[in-house]
Amino acid sequence: MTYDGIVVGGGAAGMMAAISASQQGQKVLLVEKNPRLGKKLLITGKGRCNVTNACTAEEVLQNTPRNGRFLFSAMTAFPPEKVMAFFEENGCPLKVERGNRVFPVSDRSASILECLQNLLEAGKVDRIQASVRHILTRDGCVSGVFTDRGAFSSRWVILATGGVSYPATGSTGDGYGMAEKLGHTVVPPVGSLVPLETEGTDCREMQGLSLRNVAVKLLDGKGKTIYKDFGELLFTHFGVSGPTVLSASAHMKEQTGSLSIDLKPALESRKLEDRILRDLELYRNRSMENALTDLLPRSMIPVVLRRLDIDPALQANSLKKQQRKALVELLKNFTLSISGKRPVAEAIITSGGVKVSEVDPKTMESKRVSGLYFAGEILDCDAYTGGFNLQIAWATAQCAALAAASR
Secondary structure, three states: OEEEEEEEOOOHHHHHHHHHHHOOOOOEEEEEOOOOOOOOHHHHHHHOOOOEEOOOHHHHHHOOOEOHHHHHHHHHHOOHHHHHHHHHHOOOOEEEOHHHEEEEOOOOHHHHHHHHHHHHHHOOOEEEEOOEEEEEEEOOEEEEEEEEOEEEEEEEEEEOOOOOOOHHHOOOOHHHHHHHHOOOOEEEEEEEOOOEEEOOOHHHHOOOOEEEEEEEEEEOOOOOEEEEEEEEEEEOOOEEEOHHHHHHHOOOOOOOEEEEEEOOOOOOHHHHHHHHHHHHHHOOOOEHHHHOOOOOOHHHHHHHHHHOOOOOOOEHHHOOHHHHHHHHHHHHOEEEEEEEEOOHHHOOEEEEEEOHHHEOOOOOEEOOOEOEEEOHHHEOOEOOOOOHHHHHHHHHHHHHHHHHHOO
16 A cells, blocks of 8 residues: 555654644554554553653753754754643643643543544544564665555655663564664664662662652762752662652763762751751650651661661760761762663663664654654653653654655
8 A cells, every 4th residue: 555654653753743744634654563552651651641841942952961952953843832732732631740740631641642543533544553574665765664464655754663661562672673774873772761770788678768859969980970960769679769860860871880869958067967966965865766767767767877887776865976977978978889770671761772863853854765754762862751751752753744744
């Protein structure tokens, strides 16, 4: 069968690309190997779908540490405000929460998926469940795709197959191989926005403890600070997770380093020591493990005391000045040794992908093959948490679709 264009991948970017092209009067085929569309979209934002971030296009780029400038044209043309208008005008009301994160009012990812599916139907986009084996070309130009259900002809193809994170949703890196066969370079994919593993047993002892309003610093193997953040952190059986840690992982060029946590960022060292003195006086006849309950979560107290070599049974009024100052220093610089990232399969997003220098930033078209376009996570661009990665998917999909439709 012959189409104007074919979109490979039925995730966020693929659906948006197919919708945008159909709205330009194109006859479009959407090919997805899963039985249903948007499988990964349904689990984003813990099932609520963090659609975008209510900020400017420039702020999105500032929150995209990897190849953000490549996205300038696409992001300027379809910034967050237009993405929000797109969904609301098509029957999916949105709301803005802390950190400018945007969610559907329903708090259900399914609302976003239903909106996209309705638009696919309205645009009369054909859909098939099939696995694409390779992209067909003729004389250096796209001519269609070959699938396990036969060949389909088209003038253009948009690859929106995602990365390799959450492979159970279908993101298994298929598009990388297709791109490489056509002469593209693929930057080896690794996990980004991924939890970090730590050495020792401290984190395991504090498993399940969530800290809010802490300041974190990520340091490389030489002790140089490479990232700072403020917000939430979660201790797990293998190490640390939470928004600050996930964003920090995007800056890790090496697998090892350290994470410094300021547990009391609102207090300078002198004021923190005064606060500790008041607690020690108030609970002077208690043991140290009970005297710190106003200052620290209970599951953290044994870890802190062990690091300071302080007997938990020591009476609070017996704590020496040197030990008190060491406690202050530890609370302002609670350091964890990072032994590595969790597997890429557990990452929220993939870092790596099709090399952006081989793609036209104004159209998302391949510089290697005419009529081949890229959208979404398959590109070597990734951002922090907060809706920025989905914003990249929407913007690059729109950019690719409009360029393809104008061929």
